Amino acid sequence: MSKTILIGSPNSGKSLLFNRLTGLNQKVANFPGITVNINTGKSLAHPSNEFLDYPGAYSLQAISGEEKVAIEAFNSALNDPEISTVVCVVDVTRLEKGLIFALQVINACAEQQKPLVIAANMIDVLEQHNLNLDIAGLEKALGVPVIAVSAKSGSGLEHLQDTVINHRDPPSTYHSDIIASDESVTHRQAQQLAENYGPKGDLLINAQTRLDEFFLHSWFGGLSFLVIMYLLFQSIFTWAAPVMDGVESSLQFMAEFIIPLLPEGPISDFTADALFGGIGAFLVFVPQIFVLTLIVGMLEDSGYLARAAVICHKPLRLFGLTGKSFIPMLSSVACAIPGIYAARTVDSPRKRWLTYLAIPLMPCSARLPVYSLLIAAFIPASNLFGGLVGWQGLAMFGIYVFGILCGLLVTSLVSRTNQDLHSDLPFVLEMPPYRLPSWRPLLRNAWGRSKHFVTKAGKVIFLVTVAIWILGYFPNQGEALGESWLGTMGHWIEPVFAPFGLDWKYGVAILTSFLAREVFVGTLGTLFGIEGGDENIISLAEHIQNSGLPVGAGFALLVFFSIALQCVSTLAVLSKETGSWRLPAQLFVSYSIFAYTAAWLTFHIVEAIAA
């Protein structure tokens, strides 16, 4: 099998091109540095050829950790006989920048005698604005095939794939009449090429500047940022609610249809309590994960996220972070794992380390089912201002803000007290052009994330739910949950959680949630299912309301879940990224203590107010 490398500057549209060429679903965003690992996929047109998507790099001289991964791998790949061709992706709307990197790649390929093809991407944007690229002239000047493509529309891809298969001539080192003694020679060569063959006019940059004048305005920019963030959290409830209701009704309908058909006894009880009560309770929240991932993806793809990073830079600097920390932090709102990988784009080692401290406190989607459940149980579903603002959405916004503030509090304290990490790098961030989001990859990504949530977390939830059901059902066939094996164990741990008003059932659910946060919902669903016996199946939120849980304990649970680091995968990825278990172990212990103390305080404060 032959292999083809895809390489290019950050945000050149390389990952979208990779998806088009392979039919895979690599994460795509309009933000520099989104590819953090080398992804592989077979060519759709020529299955005997495999494409390798490398992280974007500004130069073959790496200065950030992410670039080092790409460039070391690229240099060793050039010596690999299996690599038949290199495709360098250049964004034609910012031709000069792309050519600086492409010229370095031409020279590297010339040295190693590897065939090279230039993919001139985003040609559709030039066409929309009646701008032209002199493909033939550029091809002649560079001495390599230049293929005009649009990864977004798919135009030119067939020609690119055929050229990749058939072109076998390595390039020659690029020479021009520019003479300079410093590193600016490549830049000047690229500048000259862009002037001679690139699009003429400032149309694109002027349109971008007009939008920036609004989105980065001292007041409107901050205000629009707050509105966009608020709408993000409000939509998690309002947009997902009808689908959530639909999933819940379907599950209830299925349960009412299936359970009477089963023989009475353990099989029927297991189906009702563990399958519908436990796993069903968790499935209800999948639409929210879909909506959250879709909107975060939309913000990334539109180019707004880079502006949000600029807006957040000054405030985040107060907390020891940088505007670049905003992207991993927002990614962590979907899931901490891509957030940890995205932290590679924070080029300052000190700020990257501080970003790692904040990431586990970002309100990830695994917390969402727990938050939704507790908010549904304790916050009325009424609206304000004619339905424009809902109390539950407001509560969700509040708990998200609380998690973010906790993260900032930690980084602020650590950055002021830790003397070990004083070296720093300045803030330079490229502003990608504004684009209309590509819906198909966004929907595919949201679907993939939801599927991943169900399959990955679902396996853990299924195993834990079965174990919890067996321990809770026997030895007395579900007659008295408190006297079951689980009840006996639960009573041993009850004193740990009693200080913030929780009985043993919640204690067991918290302990199981240290595997993954979502398990809390499944465990609680199973426990209430067993306890409910032959009662009609009612929603888990209603079970919680009927259980007489004090309102202070509900708020304490919200606070506990927004701080505690209950995710084995996050700890494992952090250890991989930092090269040791030291930081994950420190974070696990300190955040557990922090969560417990904050929950205890919350319980007493809320109970005092309620009294």
Added chain:
Amino acid sequence: MTLWDLKQGTSATVQSFVSSLESSYKTRLSELGFHPGEIISCVLSPSLGAPKLYRVNNSVYSLDDSVASLIEVGSKTGNGE
């Protein structure tokens, strides 16, 4: 005068980097277009000390004071574009 002092809508030519700037960053800034002799325009200068936007040919970068104040510029040419 440094790049950070450049007013919105005006341009200037990069003259040199302040010697305290790390060499790897000098290289990166040069690769991005901020090299001596290049004309840079300040396209947006928000108040409250937020990072400013600078245009180098057909790319726009956001730089904060910690880096823009380390790039020395001169020969201000007036109304930018």
